Amino acid sequence: AQTVTQSQPExxxxxxxxxxxxxxxxxSESDYYLFWYKQPPSRxxxxxxxxxxxxxxxxxxxxxxxxxxxxxxxxxxxxxxxQLGDAAMYFCAYRSRRAQKLVFGQGxxxxxxx
Amino acid sequence: xxxxxxxxxxxxxxxxxxxxxxxxxNLGHDTMxxxxxxxxxxxxxxxxxxxxxxxxxxxxxxRFSPKSPDKxxxxxxxxxxxxxxxxxxxxxxxxxxxxxxxxLHFGNGTRLTVT
Numbered sequence: 001a002q003t004v005t006q007s008q009p010e011x012x013x014x015x016x017x018x019x020x021x022x023x024x025x026x027x028s029e030s031d032y033y034l035f036w037y038k039q040p041p042s043r044x045x046x047x048x049x050x051x052x053x054x055x056x057x058x059x060x061x062x063x064x065x066x067x068x069x070x071x072x073x074x075x076x077x078x079x080x081x082x083q084l085g086d087a088a089m090y091f092c093a094y095r096s097r098r099a100q101k102l103v104f105g106q107g108x109x110x111x112x113x114x
Numbered sequence: 115x116x117x118x119x120x121x122x123x124x125x126x127x128x129x130x131x132x133x134x135x136x137x138x139x140n141l142g143h144d145t146m147x148x149x150x151x152x153x154x155x156x157x158x159x160x161x162x163x164x165x166x167x168x169x170x171x172x173x174x175x176x177r178f179s180p181k182s183p184d185k186x187x188x189x190x191x192x193x194x195x196x197x198x199x200x201x202x203x204x205x206x207x208x209x210x211x212x213x214x215x216x217x218l219h220f221g222n223g224t225r226l227t228v229t
Contacts, residue, residue: 035217039155043202045220089155100145100169100210102218104157 002027004094006105008056011080014113020067021108023092031097035070039107040088042057048090051075079110087112117141120205120221127195128229135190135224137205145169145210146188147218148180151202160203163188164210190227200228 004025013019025034026043036048051068058066063083067076079086092105122138127133139146147170148160162170163182177193192199196210 031185033217037220043223043225045204045223047208047217047219050217091157100162100164101159101172102149102206103149103159107155 002029002094002096002103004092004103004105006090008108009106010109010111012111012113013079015082015084017082018078018080019082019110021079021092021110023077023105025052025073025075025092025094025105027073027094027096029096029098033095033097033103034066035062035093035095036064036075036077036090037091037093037104037114038086039091040085040086045091049077082112084112084114086110091113118205118207118219118221120203120224122224123222124127124225124227126227126229129195129197131195132191132193133195133226134192135203135205135226137190137221139186139207139219141209141219143207143208143209143216143219145208146182146185147206147208148188148190149204149206149220150204151204151223153201157204161188161190195226195228198227200226204228214217 032053034051038046049061063080093102101106118139119221121124143166161180179191182188202223206218209216
């Protein structure tokens with residue numbers, strides 16, 4: 001079974017600094033997708049960034065970028081120039097192309113210090 | 115123009131009662147889901163429907179019964195509510211199949227509190 005592990009229950013960063021959230025996953029599949037979702041206090045689940053496993057180039061969305069290491073099964077999220085609005089729970093998630101379900105990690109609570 | 119909307123936003127009820135949560139998506143997606151987020155924020159899939167057909171049922175107690183009258187709606191009915199059912203329930207939708215599977219789009223969640 002696929003599993004996703006986020007080893008950092010909590011992280012904090014100074015405003016305007018850079019922070020990296022870690023995620024590892026376990027799968028025997030070769031074709032899959034990886035995601036980072038953000039859940040602010042409003043509890044809405046917001047897609048931050050997505051990576052297709054067949055793409056070697058790391059995905060980037062403005063201040064958010066990933067470091068995808070397929071062999072190591074690692075998928076970290078880097079947030080540059082952190083802003084107060086980035087404070088939230090961040091969830092790493094995996095799905096194979098075949099399966100119609102998203103498997104989530106335990107989440108990392110990110111605090112931004114002004 | 116809410117993409118995935120679920121009602122109610124909050125639901126407080128007593129043990130033993132029966133309650134329903136409704137979900138609608140206007141994205142034209144063919145697949146809908148119910149996820150449960152427990153008190154530790156862990157998200158786990160409960161059900162998935164594709165074009166009104168049940169695809170995934172993740173060992174959820176049969177007190178939980180999803181119903182999909184059409185591919186834009188997926189409701190969740192819960193019988194004989196228990197204290198352990200207290201959680202946030204998320205509806206989500208996606209478009210499956212070629213050329214690629216879209217990401218899941220989530221509703222804003224329903225916080226269910228059973229007293």
